Amino acid sequence: MSTDQRLLDAMLSLANDLRLSDVLHHVVQVACELVGARYGAMAVAGPDRQVLEFSAGDEGIHFPAGDPRSITTDDLPGFLAVPVHVRGEEFGSLYLAGKAEFSQRDEEIVAAVAATAGVAIENARLFEKARQRETWLRATTEVTTAMLTGTSGRDALCLVANRARAAAGGIVATLMLLNDDDELVLEVVDGGRGVLAEGQVVPRRPDSLTYEVFDSGEARHSAEAGACLVEPPGAVGPGVLVPLSAGERMLGVLLVSRPAGEPVFDETDIELVESFAGQAALVMELTRAQSNAQRLAVLEDRDRIARDLHDLVIQRLFGLGLGLQGLTGSVERPTAAERITKFVEEVDATIREIRRTIFSLQEPPSPNISLRGQIMRAVQETAGLTGFEPALSLQGPLDSLVPDALRPDLLATLREALTNVARHALAERVQVTVVVDPSAARLGLVVRDDGVGLSDEPPHRSGGLANMAARAARWNGNCSIESVPGEGVRVFWSVPLVQEVPWRSR
Numbered sequence: 001m002s003t004d005q006r007l008l009d010a011m012l013s014l015a016n017d018l019r020l021s022d023v024l025h026h027v028v029q030v031a032c033e034l035v036g037a038r039y040g041a042m043a044v045a046g047p048d049r050q051v052l053e054f055s056a057g058d059e060g061i062h063f064p065a066g067d068p069r070s071i072t073t074d075d076l077p078g079f080l081a082v083p084v085h086v087r088g089e090e091f092g093s094l095y096l097a098g099k100a101e102f103s104q105r106d107e108e109i110v111a112a113v114a115a116t117a118g119v120a121i122e123n124a125r126l127f128e129k130a131r132q133r134e135t136w137l138r139a140t141t142e143v144t145t146a147m148l149t150g151t152s153g154r155d156a157l158c159l160v161a162n163r164a165r166a167a168a169g170g171i172v173a174t175l176m177l178l179n180d181d182d183e184l185v186l187e188v189v190d191g192g193r194g195v196l197a198e199g200q201v202v203p204r205r206p207d208s209l210t211y212e213v214f215d216s217g218e219a220r221h222s223a224e225a226g227a228c229l230v231e232p233p234g235a236v237g238p239g240v241l242v243p244l245s246a247g248e249r250m251l252g253v254l255l256v257s258r259p260a261g262e263p264v265f266d267e268t269d270i271e272l273v274e275s276f277a278g279q280a281a282l283v284m285e286l287t288r289a290q291s292n293a294q295r296l297a298v299l300e301d302r303d304r305i306a307r308d309l310h311d312l313v314i315q316r317l318f319g320l321g322l323g324l325q326g327l328t329g330s331v332e333r334p335t336a337a338e339r340i341t342k343f344v345e346e347v348d349a350t351i352r353e354i355r356r357t358i359f360s361l362q363e364p365p366s367p368n369i370s371l372r373g374q375i376m377r378a379v380q381e382t383a384g385l386t387g388f389e390p391a392l393s394l395q396g397p398l399d400s401l402v403p404d405a406l407r408p409d410l411l412a413t414l415r416e417a418l419t420n421v422a423r424h425a426l427a428e429r430v431q432v433t434v435v436v437d438p439s440a441a442r443l444g445l446v447v448r449d450d451g452v453g454l455s456d457e458p459p460h461r462s463g464g465l466a467n468m469a470a471r472a473a474r475w476n477g478n479c480s481i482e483s484v485p486g487e488g489v490r491v492f493w494s495v496p497l498v499q500e501v502p503w504r505s506r
Helices: 003-014 020-035 104-148 153-168 209-216 267-330 334-361 371-386 407-425 464-474
Strands: 039-044 051-055 080-086 089-097 172-178 184-191 220-222 239-246 249-257 391-395 430-436 442-449 478-484 488-496
Touching: 020 039, 020 089, 020 104, 080 104, 089 104, 104 153, 104 267, 153 172, 153 184, 153 249, 153 267, 184 209, 184 249, 209 220, 209 239, 209 249, 239 267, 249 267, 267 334, 371 391, 371 407, 371 430, 407 430, 407 442, 407 464, 407 488, 464 478, 464 488
Parallel strands: 391 430
Antiparallel strands: 039 051, 039 089, 080 089, 172 184, 172 249, 220 239, 239 249, 430 442, 442 488, 478 488
């Protein structure tokens, strides 16, 4: 086979390779075979300055320091270097050695191979970019579909981090979001140390690349972008940080890091990661807005129901109860009067049940039960001990003004007082009142029963009664107990809401 035919076949074979690494290996191999060189190498003039070597025989010549870019023909006889251009720009150089002398014909052949290599390299680049775009598009579509069909909260964040890491060929991906103190926190870490690294606060330093991205809204890439945040130094390689922004709203920063030794992120990579992060942030903001709209609709509906129950149903029942109670005096048969009285009691119980429902409807929908809900639950739990449910009255902005640190003592006092009623009072009725006074200065708890009362005069404070007093004293408050034999007990527990030492420091 002639040299020209071999050259043509080699050029055609180069067009079949679509992966860049395969193209580079094939170019070196073809050049060595066509001119009889024992050693060939491709030095790529890319961002990673990669050197790809290929040995054509067992006695291959090894270039000094493994890098042929610094060698000249004076240093090594039988050495040939030919530049490789892609779209008019130098991509790298093809180096050959291991032949006594390269002829003019050899140089022409290698130049033709280099020209063909430029076309093949460009095709491989285009194919790689198309493949990358397809991968990121698939990841974006999956995240968008999942969030629009119900995935939300932490599951959505984990999905974003996982798909970003997989699409970028990364070893770890981190979502950093703002907390209430305007600090970036490692909210989700996919890969690497994972959940062990989550929850860390990113320190704001003058040289912080993360905050530079967050403040400027522009992506940054670095050979060590991931090492300082998630993994020990040297555990990960180059990384890219892109902003998570939805319009003017900045949500956080997405960091994707590749394994150590991998090439840095080029402009195409950064563009794809930015596009993915922008789309993910928009969908996250959209799902948040939809969730808020649905929550608002539920709250409005609950408020309407509570208003209707209070303004219509309770008033009608109250009027019905008064009408029935007015009939008892005009009924001559004792049994009929007794039945009417029981009907009135049933109406009263129904009114209390509806009021409890109204309180429940007015509770804020949060993961933690509101103070009103906790009080109602404590009262309901006592019904199994007393045989009836105590009447409950809640007054004032309890949920917004009573601090979290005070609530356990309030609830413990309430349970202690109701337990004492169940054990000792032999009562038929109990009234519980929890109130924040109009000046928003004090919190009061009153538990009153119609039982047998206390035998001690004045009441001897021991056991549960002493505990209630101690809980009030802890908050600079007071606890008083009034008892009249045969007429029941009244427990009044009161603490100031404004403490000399702020409750947050306790």
